[in-house]
Amino acid sequence: MNVKPVEEAKLPPKKAEATQKAEARQKTDVPQKTETAKEASPRIYAVSEVISYIKAFLEQRFPDIWVTGEVSNFRISPSGHTYFALKDEKALIKTAFFKGFASKIKFQIKDGIELICHGRLSAYEKGGDFNLIIDYCEPKGVGALQLAFEQLKERLFKEGLFAPDRKKPIPFLPKKIGVVTSPTGAAIRDILNVLRRRFPDIEVLLYPVRVQGDGAAGEIAGAISYMNTRTDIDVMIVGRGGGSLEDLWAFNEEIVARAIFASKIPIISAVGHEIDFTIADFVADKRAPTPSAAAELAVPRKDELIKRVGDLDKQLKRALLVSAELKMKAFLQARSHLRPPTARFPDLIMQIDSLCERQSVGMKNLLERYAARLSQFAAELSHLSPLSVLAKGYSVVYKEDKVVKNVNDVAKGDELKIRLSDGEIRAKVWSSRL
DSSP, X not given: OOOOOGGGOOOOHHHHHHHHHHHHHHHHHSOOOOXXXXXXXXXXXXXXXXHHXXXXXXXXXXXXXXXXXXXXXXXXOTTSOEEEEEEOSSOEEEEEEOHHHHTTOOSOOOTTOEEEEEEEEEEETTTTEEEEEEEEEEESSSOHHHHHHHHHHHHHHHHTTTOGGGOOOOOSSOSEEEEEEOSSSHHHHHHHHHHHHHXXXXXXXXXXOOOSSTTHHHHHHHHHHHHTTOSSOOEEEEEEOXXXXXXXXXXXXXXXXXXXXXXXXXXXXXXXXTTXXXXXXXXXXXXXXXXXXXXXXXXXXXXXXHHHHHHHHHHHHHHHHHHHHHHHHHHHHHHHTOOOGGGGHHXXXXXXXXXXXXXXXXXXXXXXHHHHHHHHHHHHHHHHSXXXXXXXXXXXXXXXXXXXXXXXXXXXXOEEEXXXXXXXXXXXXXXXXX
């Protein structure tokens, strides 16, 4: 869109004609000061009448205007309408950017940026201000889409969606690949051709989506979410062929970026050509410059794998053969330096005999020591035994199996048992005295 500077902008012929008519009406409507008016009482206007005249004049004189300036006092009302002021070094004009038009703007308006705005001039009766009612705006000096791209890129970067440490590794040999792209575009043909050439029997699941235009971003995000509900998808390719910034814009939408970030399945982005970068490329686990390159990243070449396995098989066999030969050589060398096991038998027999002899002498000495100690213990017990005392002429008197220790313990007629060293005597008490 070619935008002329404000001072050079001219109204279309039809608009100029309408303006001339409006000016003519203004001349008719506004009372002229004549000699008669001087003599009569002056007309007194209500405030609303004055504002109505001004509003009519502005809307008829400036129904289609471009204005450039720096954004100031930007705010969004609860209703979704946007309000801000456009200013330069000399003046300021208030603006109103209603929700229906503002929602179509891709970039984010904020204080300090310079805009080129299109709309019409009007007056707000209740506030007494005149305003620029905007229906379209774009950044001055940079495209609207480019500014929206840079703003979203900066915001998602700060949130950590591009962080290298959260990127998932691409599996070496996936069993099934999910592809999210247009079913009729060149991208799917390139992807399938490369996959068939590299790994003919690989499984592919295509989720067809629109890749540009209104609603495309929602379809792409929905396809990524669906793929994550399956358990048989190992890696995903999301992309399309090249195009302009407008063509690729679906892959710059925040909804697509967040769907890629939330995916548990590793995603290879394949959007555009090598010089094209999208927000999806920054968020994806791996970025491919083209759809064909994405297919090459997704699977290795089957013929190369087969050749590699064959080479490794040969290397393994050679390594096993060399290892066996080295071990056999070491065994033969060791055997030449070893004596037969039976050669050690005589020495072992002599060692066993000597050990038995030493054990026999030691056991004999041990038994003799135990016998001597036993005899000593027996003598000590015999010396302490009551029978030894009885052998010296002493005796023990029992009355009903109780030892009589005192004369008072017995009475005349009691039967007693007298224990001597060599036997017992039964007796009867005839008398007792102290």
